Amino acid sequence: MRISQLSAESGVPIPTIKYYLREGLLPPGEATSATRAEYGERHLRRLRLIRALLEIGRLPVASIRKVLAAVEDEETPLHRMLGTVHYAIGPDVEPHPDTAEWQQARADVDALIDQLGWAVSPNAPTRDELAQTLFTLRSLGAEAGRESLIPYARLAEQLVREREMATIPLDGPRDAAAEALVIGTVLYGKAFDVLRRIAHEAESARLLNAHPEH
Amino acid sequence: MRISQLSAESGVPIPTIKYYLREGLLPPGEATSATRAEYGERHLRRLRLIRALLEIGRLPVASIRKVLAAVEDEETPLHRMLGTVHYAIGPDVEPHPDTAEWQQARADVDALIDQLGWAVSPNAPTRDELAQTLFTLRSLGAEAGRESLIPYARLAEQLVREREMATIPLDGPRDAAAEALVIGTVLYGKAFDVLRRIAHEAESARLLNAHPEH
């Protein structure tokens, strides 16, 4: 299929597709001449994944490139690729002033992960990310003890184990597993986030005896 | 306290504070002369909240303004204010081509909320947001039936009911409730999101027998 058809089927404008090609998000089509290239089903699928990561996951283009590069590279062992994907998905944590409160938050995170028995790399950036959240919660006056996160962690564990990892075809082709992981992490993460906000609304209505407007 | 001290204590540069004042995120200090204004503890607290919503919640400044305006306005009844906060927190859902698949996703969301027995406004933008996620999941080939979201919904319900709404002082002063709600929704939402990604890493390591690097 030519670029115009790729654009038509995906709904992504041609200049944007060219931009993704330039940025290395989309592999080039098979050149059939100096001014023609052939794109396939794979490109369409990739394009949809890019849009999902952008629009649903709100990942910056630079992160998407990292994710897709890890997915692409057959050299990387699967568990390293999964790690790359995880780390690319999170935002950059800007460094904090090295105060006692920050040390405490960071130590609490480490202790929490230890207590949960989770096998997580000691220098995983997600540790800093969680510490930052904990730190901010406390600086806003919330009583956010380490143990207050445990119910969240247990629920997360349950979700990941029973729903998300269970659906990833770890024995199938590598790129299928990679893509499933990305979809599971980003899209189901979003789904849960929205459901949680909907639940907030429903619960508020219940507690305040406010019936939703019809 | 003067603006320089406000800046020093919050870590936010003076030009940025001025920007927030201009944008109406931060109420002006009490003017003591043409070139002097006095800021208080309230401003410091507000500034911290703004930064939390920006950095942790990644809310755009325009949304933060809406949230804070709803918190501020004593006229708005509490349940309406909570609704405003919820809706401001979510992203704008760009309109979809009105295909059968979109209709189906939207209908599934409505049916799901009905089935859960949640009291949610029929025109809540979160319905569209969830439908978009469902739609995208399906367009990527995931088998995302309506029932696949039920476990997520039940977990969300549990979390919101037992942890988050329970800590909101609904009988106390209004702005305390509002702020607690914002913090609960945005910051604990983030905390859960990070914990979920950490759980992903731990579970990947477990399944792939890959031990984290030391």
Added chain:
DNA sequence: CATTATTAGATAGTAGCAATATCTATCAAG
């Protein structure tokens, strides 16, 4: 075969957002 349309690839420009920077006219304090 001539004309019109399409494409690859390169380069430049735009829109939106969150700041920063700069400037002036005051004040405040030593």
Added chain:
DNA sequence: CTTGATAGATATTGCTACTATCTAATAATG
């Protein structure tokens, strides 16, 4: 009375995700 800080206004920047334009080559069509 001189130095420094501040309010308020206006302008500028840096970043990101596009979007537009141009050229040379090629394909499609009458």
